[in-house]
Amino acid sequence: MIALPGQLFYNTGIPACLWFLACDKENSGFRDRRGESLYIDARNMGVLRRDRTHRELTDEEVRKIAETYHEWRGEKIESGKYEDVPGFCKAATLDEIKKHDYILTPGRYVGFEEAEEDDxxxxxxxxxxxxxxxxxxxxxxxxxxxxxxxxxxxxxxx
Structure with a gap:
């Protein structure tokens, strides 16, 4: 599930979520992720462009989201690059989702980005x-x- 920023679409200013559902089948070439969900919080991404009222994701941001998804899916089973990134993405288990009363908001799972220490x-x-x-x-x-x-x-x- 990917939480997108507001002002991204011309017909609404509200933020949206994209849900990708997969039917894992044996020998699909993907890592077995049954019982796990990927949450990506992209609400703070994008820049205001053109008319200053609509937000656009940069090519780099789209690439970051796509690469995170593909790393998590493990398109090659030996691929093991995916890591949770606080404030951006989290692979949550069904037990974690149950603890949150099945609320599927990405921000609830990804948490906050680590802040730098100010000495x-x-x-x-x-x-x-x-x-x-x-x-x-x-x-x-x-x-x-x-x-x-x-x-x-x-x-x-x-």
Missing amino acids: EKFEEKMERLTTELLEQFRKSEELERKIKENLAGLGYEL
């Missing part, structure tokens, strides 16, 4: 950020003054 102490970070913000305010005031001068030189006083 900077809160007080030090706030001091640094407020100093940077104050400097940006000063630059903003200078730019505003220059713009007003330039407009006045053109005969447009503010």
Whole structure:
């Protein structure tokens, strides 16, 4: 199951999910995944393009989703590349799905992406950020003054 971002389709702005169902048969050439489901959370993928109201998946994002699926399916049984990626994909067993009362939302299974550790102490970070913000305010005031001068030189006083 793949959870897609909102604004991906022209006829609706709501997010959608794609479900792929497979009937595993012996000697199909695929890894036996009976009793397991693959969840991919692609809700945060895509970029706003063209009219700034519709989202598009990049070729790289489509490739990442497709490769994840094919690695999980193990199109060659000796292929064993698939790994769960926190925040993106998870192969859940029927027992895990049962523990979640059979709720099939990918975000419930894939969890959250691992965040980088921030070793900077809160007080030090706030001091640094407020100093940077104050400097940006000063630059903003200078730019505003220059713009007003330039407009006045053109005969447009503010």
